[in-house]
Amino acid sequence: MKKLLLAFGLLLTFLLVACSNGLSREGVADYIYNEYTLYDTVNDATDTANFSEIYLAENQTIENVSDNIVSFEQPNEISEVKDGKQVLIYDELFVIITEDKDNSLNSNIEVANHDFVRNNYSPSFFNGLFLLWVLDDVLDVDDWGKKRQVQCKQNPDYCYGGYGSSGGYKGINKTPTVRGGSSTVRGGGPGAGK
Template identity: 45%
Template sequence: MKNYTGLIFIGIIALAVIINLFNSGDAQRGMSGSVAESTYENLPEEPDRSEILEDIENSDAQSAEVLIRNNFPLLDVVNTDQGTSEVYATRQLSLPETADALSEAIPPEEISERQDGKQVLVYDDDFVIIQESEEEPGVVTMEIASDEFVRNNYSPSFFNGLFAGYLLNRMLGSNNWYDQRRSSCQAAGDCYGGYGSYNSGSGAGSIRSSNNRGGGPGVGK
């Protein structure tokens, strides 16, 4: 009987440890985790500028998402409980060249102003958020974010100077997303401010990143 008592006691301790592990995981759900060190150094080699532009111009892709996936290497994947975004990058094209090439190949529904090293193309179900990297000079990132991801994670202040609030409301299917989200972000103080701010460790510092790398036309060449 003594042996059985010992086994039961050990089982209870093991169960308590497992429950504690699950509870600690729940506390980190949502935009949780830590940012890994810079991923830029692991970008694969790309074709040269003229080849990328020609491939985009001649592409038969039916969506901006596929167009970007086929022509640029994947830098990172940003995960939250309320959506996922994919971040691609290039060292070969400038921000204006990237935005112009994508928008000419597949015209977006809306194109933002170009300001502070960023520009946004809005398609039916996705935002393509193009930025000049502040951490890695010469790198331009393209974040493909669903409407859901933008609606539930982004800070409205990111779009200041790019889109008017009423236009963001319309694109996100809401009458008052801008004001409501601004209030919640001010209260929480940690809304997502774009991949640049996330990767530098400022704002929404608890987002999870899979740090997936590779893909794009440079792999295997």
């Protein structure tokens, strides 16, 4: 009987571990953290404890990066590639892949939580990628695009146009916080505290 209980306990433990690997929102952030080079972070304009992380995918196109990430974990929403960018939306994260403006052979990968996108991004960044009602639903804000557009007109310095287009968000700190430069430093997902 003890052997049966021990075997059942081991089986239950194995199943719990197997079910948790790669399926949580931390999973895709951890995957990106382990596969790509942490390059920079971008501070939230209103919440200094919140930030997005920028990773560098050297010698990889947007399509290559997207295929790698999607093969690890399927997003809830995926845009087409348009104007040198593609967006993958997960339960708690946006993964925004853009062509590196400094080197077209590379891609940038921004990992940002929903709060960062909701409170910082310009709705025009998503033009042609998603219908605004999709973003309203994901970000849990009625008319997010219209409300955010008004905020952007009132204070353009607090309206983020994406890492590749602006070279870094000019929010509270006025310059991005460099986390790893062009070294091979690896980092965690948003909020990992590294």
